[in-house]
Amino acid sequence: MKQDLRGITIRTAGQNLYEFTDQLIRWTGASGIRRGLLTVFVRHTSASLLVQENADPDVRHDLLAFLRRLIPENDPLYVHTLEGPDDMPAHVKAALTATSLSIPVDDGRPVLGTWQGVYLFEHRRAPHTREITLHLIGE
Amino acid sequence: MKQDLRGITIRTAGQNLYEFTDQLIRWTGASGIRRGLLTVFVRHTSASLLVQENADPDVRHDLLAFLRRLIPENDPLYVHTLEGPDDMPAHVKAALTATSLSIPVDDGRPVLGTWQGVYLFEHRRAPHTREITLHLIGE
Amino acid sequence: MKQDLRGITIRTAGQNLYEFTDQLIRWTGASGIRRGLLTVFVRHTSASLLVQENADPDVRHDLLAFLRRLIPENDPLYVHTLEGPDDMPAHVKAALTATSLSIPVDDGRPVLGTWQGVYLFEHRRAPHTREITLHLIGE
Numbered sequence: 001m002k003q004d005l006r007g008i009t010i011r012t013a014g015q016n017l018y019e020f021t022d023q024l025i026r027w028t029g030a031s032g033i034r035r036g037l038l039t040v041f042v043r044h045t046s047a048s049l050l051v052q053e054n055a056d057p058d059v060r061h062d063l064l065a066f067l068r069r070l071i072p073e074n075d076p077l078y079v080h081t082l083e084g085p086d087d088m089p090a091h092v093k094a095a096l097t098a099t100s101l102s103i104p105v106d107d108g109r110p111v112l113g114t115w116q117g118v119y120l121f122e123h124r125r126a127p128h129t130r131e132i133t134l135h136l137i138g139e
Numbered sequence: 140m141k142q143d144l145r146g147i148t149i150r151t152a153g154q155n156l157y158e159f160t161d162q163l164i165r166w167t168g169a170s171g172i173r174r175g176l177l178t179v180f181v182r183h184t185s186a187s188l189l190v191q192e193n194a195d196p197d198v199r200h201d202l203l204a205f206l207r208r209l210i211p212e213n214d215p216l217y218v219h220t221l222e223g224p225d226d227m228p229a230h231v232k233a234a235l236t237a238t239s240l241s242i243p244v245d246d247g248r249p250v251l252g253t254w255q256g257v258y259l260f261e262h263r264r265a266p267h268t269r270e271i272t273l274h275l276i277g278e
Numbered sequence: 279m280k281q282d283l284r285g286i287t288i289r290t291a292g293q294n295l296y297e298f299t300d301q302l303i304r305w306t307g308a309s310g311i312r313r314g315l316l317t318v319f320v321r322h323t324s325a326s327l328l329v330q331e332n333a334d335p336d337v338r339h340d341l342l343a344f345l346r347r348l349i350p351e352n353d354p355l356y357v358h359t360l361e362g363p364d365d366m367p368a369h370v371k372a373a374l375t376a377t378s379l380s381i382p383v384d385d386g387r388p389v390l391g392t393w394q395g396v397y398l399f400e401h402r403r404a405p406h407t408r409e410i411t412l413h414l415i416g417e
Contacts, residue, residue: 001140001276001279003416005313005384035144037178037274039315039380043391045331051238053184053230058219062227063234065216070209070348077343080336088340091331095341099329100380102178102239104274106144111272113182133389135315135382137276137279137415138142140279140415174283176317176413190377192323192369197358201366202373204355209348241317241378243413245283250411252321276415277281 003137004031010130012122015068015086017050017060020132021117024103024110027134034108036138040101040118043131046090047122048097054117067093090123097121105138142276143170149269151261154207154225156189156199159271160256163242163249166273173247175277179240179257182270185229186261187236193256206232229262236260244277281415282309288408290400293346293364295328295338298410299395302381302388305412312386314416318379318396321409324368325400326375332395345371368401375399383416 006027010018028038042049053059071092073085080088101118103110112118120130145166149157167177181188192198210231212224219227240257242249251257259269284305288296306316320327331337349370351363358366379396381388390396398408 001142003279003313003315005382007389035142037142037176037276037315039382041380041382041389043389043394045329045337045391045394050234051184052234056219056221059184059227059230062217062219063231066210066214066231069216071344075344077347078340080334080340082334088337091337092341092344095328095330096235096374098238099376102180102241102380104144104178104180104272106272111146111180111182113184113270116182116184131391133382133384137315140281174281176281176315176415189373190323191373195358195360198323198366198369201356201358202370205349205353205370208355235374237377241319241380243283243317243319243411245411250285250319250321252323252409255321255323 001139006134008132010120012130013127014125016122017119019054019117019119024118028105028110029108031136033105033136033138036105036136038103038105038110039135041133042099045094046124047120047130048094048099049101050097050119050121051116052119053115055115086125093123140278145273147271149259151269152266153264155261156258158193158256158258163257167244167249168247170275172244172275172277175244175275177242177244177249178274180272181238184233185263186259186269187233187238188240189236189258189260190255191258192254194254225264232262279417284412286410288398290408291405292403294400295397297332297395297397302396306383306388307386309414311383311414311416314383314414316381316383316388317413319411320377323372324402325398325408326372326377327379328375328397328399329394330397331393333393364403371401
């Protein structure tokens with residue numbers, strides 16, 4: 001049994017989904033681990049992780065639009081407004097989506113379904129550099 | 140340290156919660172692993188995973204009703220409508236619930252609480268065959 | 279490769295976020311595991327886990343307020359009301375947040391970002407004793 005760990009960074013350009021499935025597949029393939037467990041962890045509280053359909057881009061568009069309406073900016077409820085109108089909605093969106101993902105690995109590949117892509121979910125409007133830690137254990 | 144991996148399928152009959160806790164307990168027990176980590180991963184983007192109370196069925200009923208009202212069909216917001224009025228709500232519900240679950244194993248059993256059941260959460264109206272991958276590591 | 283498993287309890291005093299990041303850091307440090315994977319699992323369906331900002335307490339305040347408005351008590355939709363008006367909202371909140379978290383470990387510490395704290399999210403009004411299972415694997 002062996003393991004590997006790696007930090008990656010993703011540069012974002014505003015509220016959107018940034019796919020990095022290929023990086024996961026390449027890193028897993030290069031590790032020599034054929035069977036095991038891949039963990040993806042995002043080191044932020046205003047960005048999160050999402051597994052979603054990578055076929056029709058309208059799915060991502062609608063998902064972003066739905067969350068923007070459900071969790072609007074300038075909500076009079078918010079006390080925490082100093083970091084901008086998009087900051088508190090970003091924290092709520094991150095709370096309702098994933099901070100970590102665990103994906104089994106078989107035949108040297110994460111066992112993602114045909115239409116599953118792995119995305120960094122950026123919830124802030126301004127560009128950010130986001131850090132993700134990957135961990136792999138198996139043999 | 141050893142590991143095991145297995146794919147299971149669950150046939151669904153419309154929007155509902157389908158419990159498969161027993162399969163997890165049996166598979167973990169049969170593995171010979173006494174202490175370790177069980178990972179459950181769903182290979183779809185319009186179905187998800189849920190740990191919820193398995194005592195009163197009204198809890199599941201109310202949860203389904205709440206999500207149907209929060210994320211309605213025929214929302215004028217949606218652009219992605221080609222796959223039917225229940226498809227985009229299914230993607231949103233999947234995004235807001237879990238794609239993977241990690242459950243420690245002790246004494247040869249997942250350490251689920253007394254009232255915790257593990258469910259496949261089917262978000263589509265039509266019957267589907269859903270694939271779940273299980274991974275177990277430990278000794 | 280080695281592993282460790284430990285149950286911890288957190289006493290709660292009503293709907294709130296209870297940080298236990300320090301316990302995770304200390305337990306990981308004491309384990310002798312320098313690199314690996316830490317899993318946190320909550321054994322309840324009316325409490326959950328959250329990774330959120332531990333700097334400005336207003337973020338937690340606003341998050342709680344947002345969820346209370348989104349998932350109100352005494353919703354006429356609910357059939358499951360026998361356990362009190364806060365029970366069904368607690369199950370919905372737990373369904374929309376995390377039951378398990380997976381955090382890679384490097385240099386003997388969980389790789390949490392600078393502002394990330396790990397919280398038990400209590401959704402019930404009355405005090406409860408909540409059980410969390412921690413699992414660590416690595417070397």
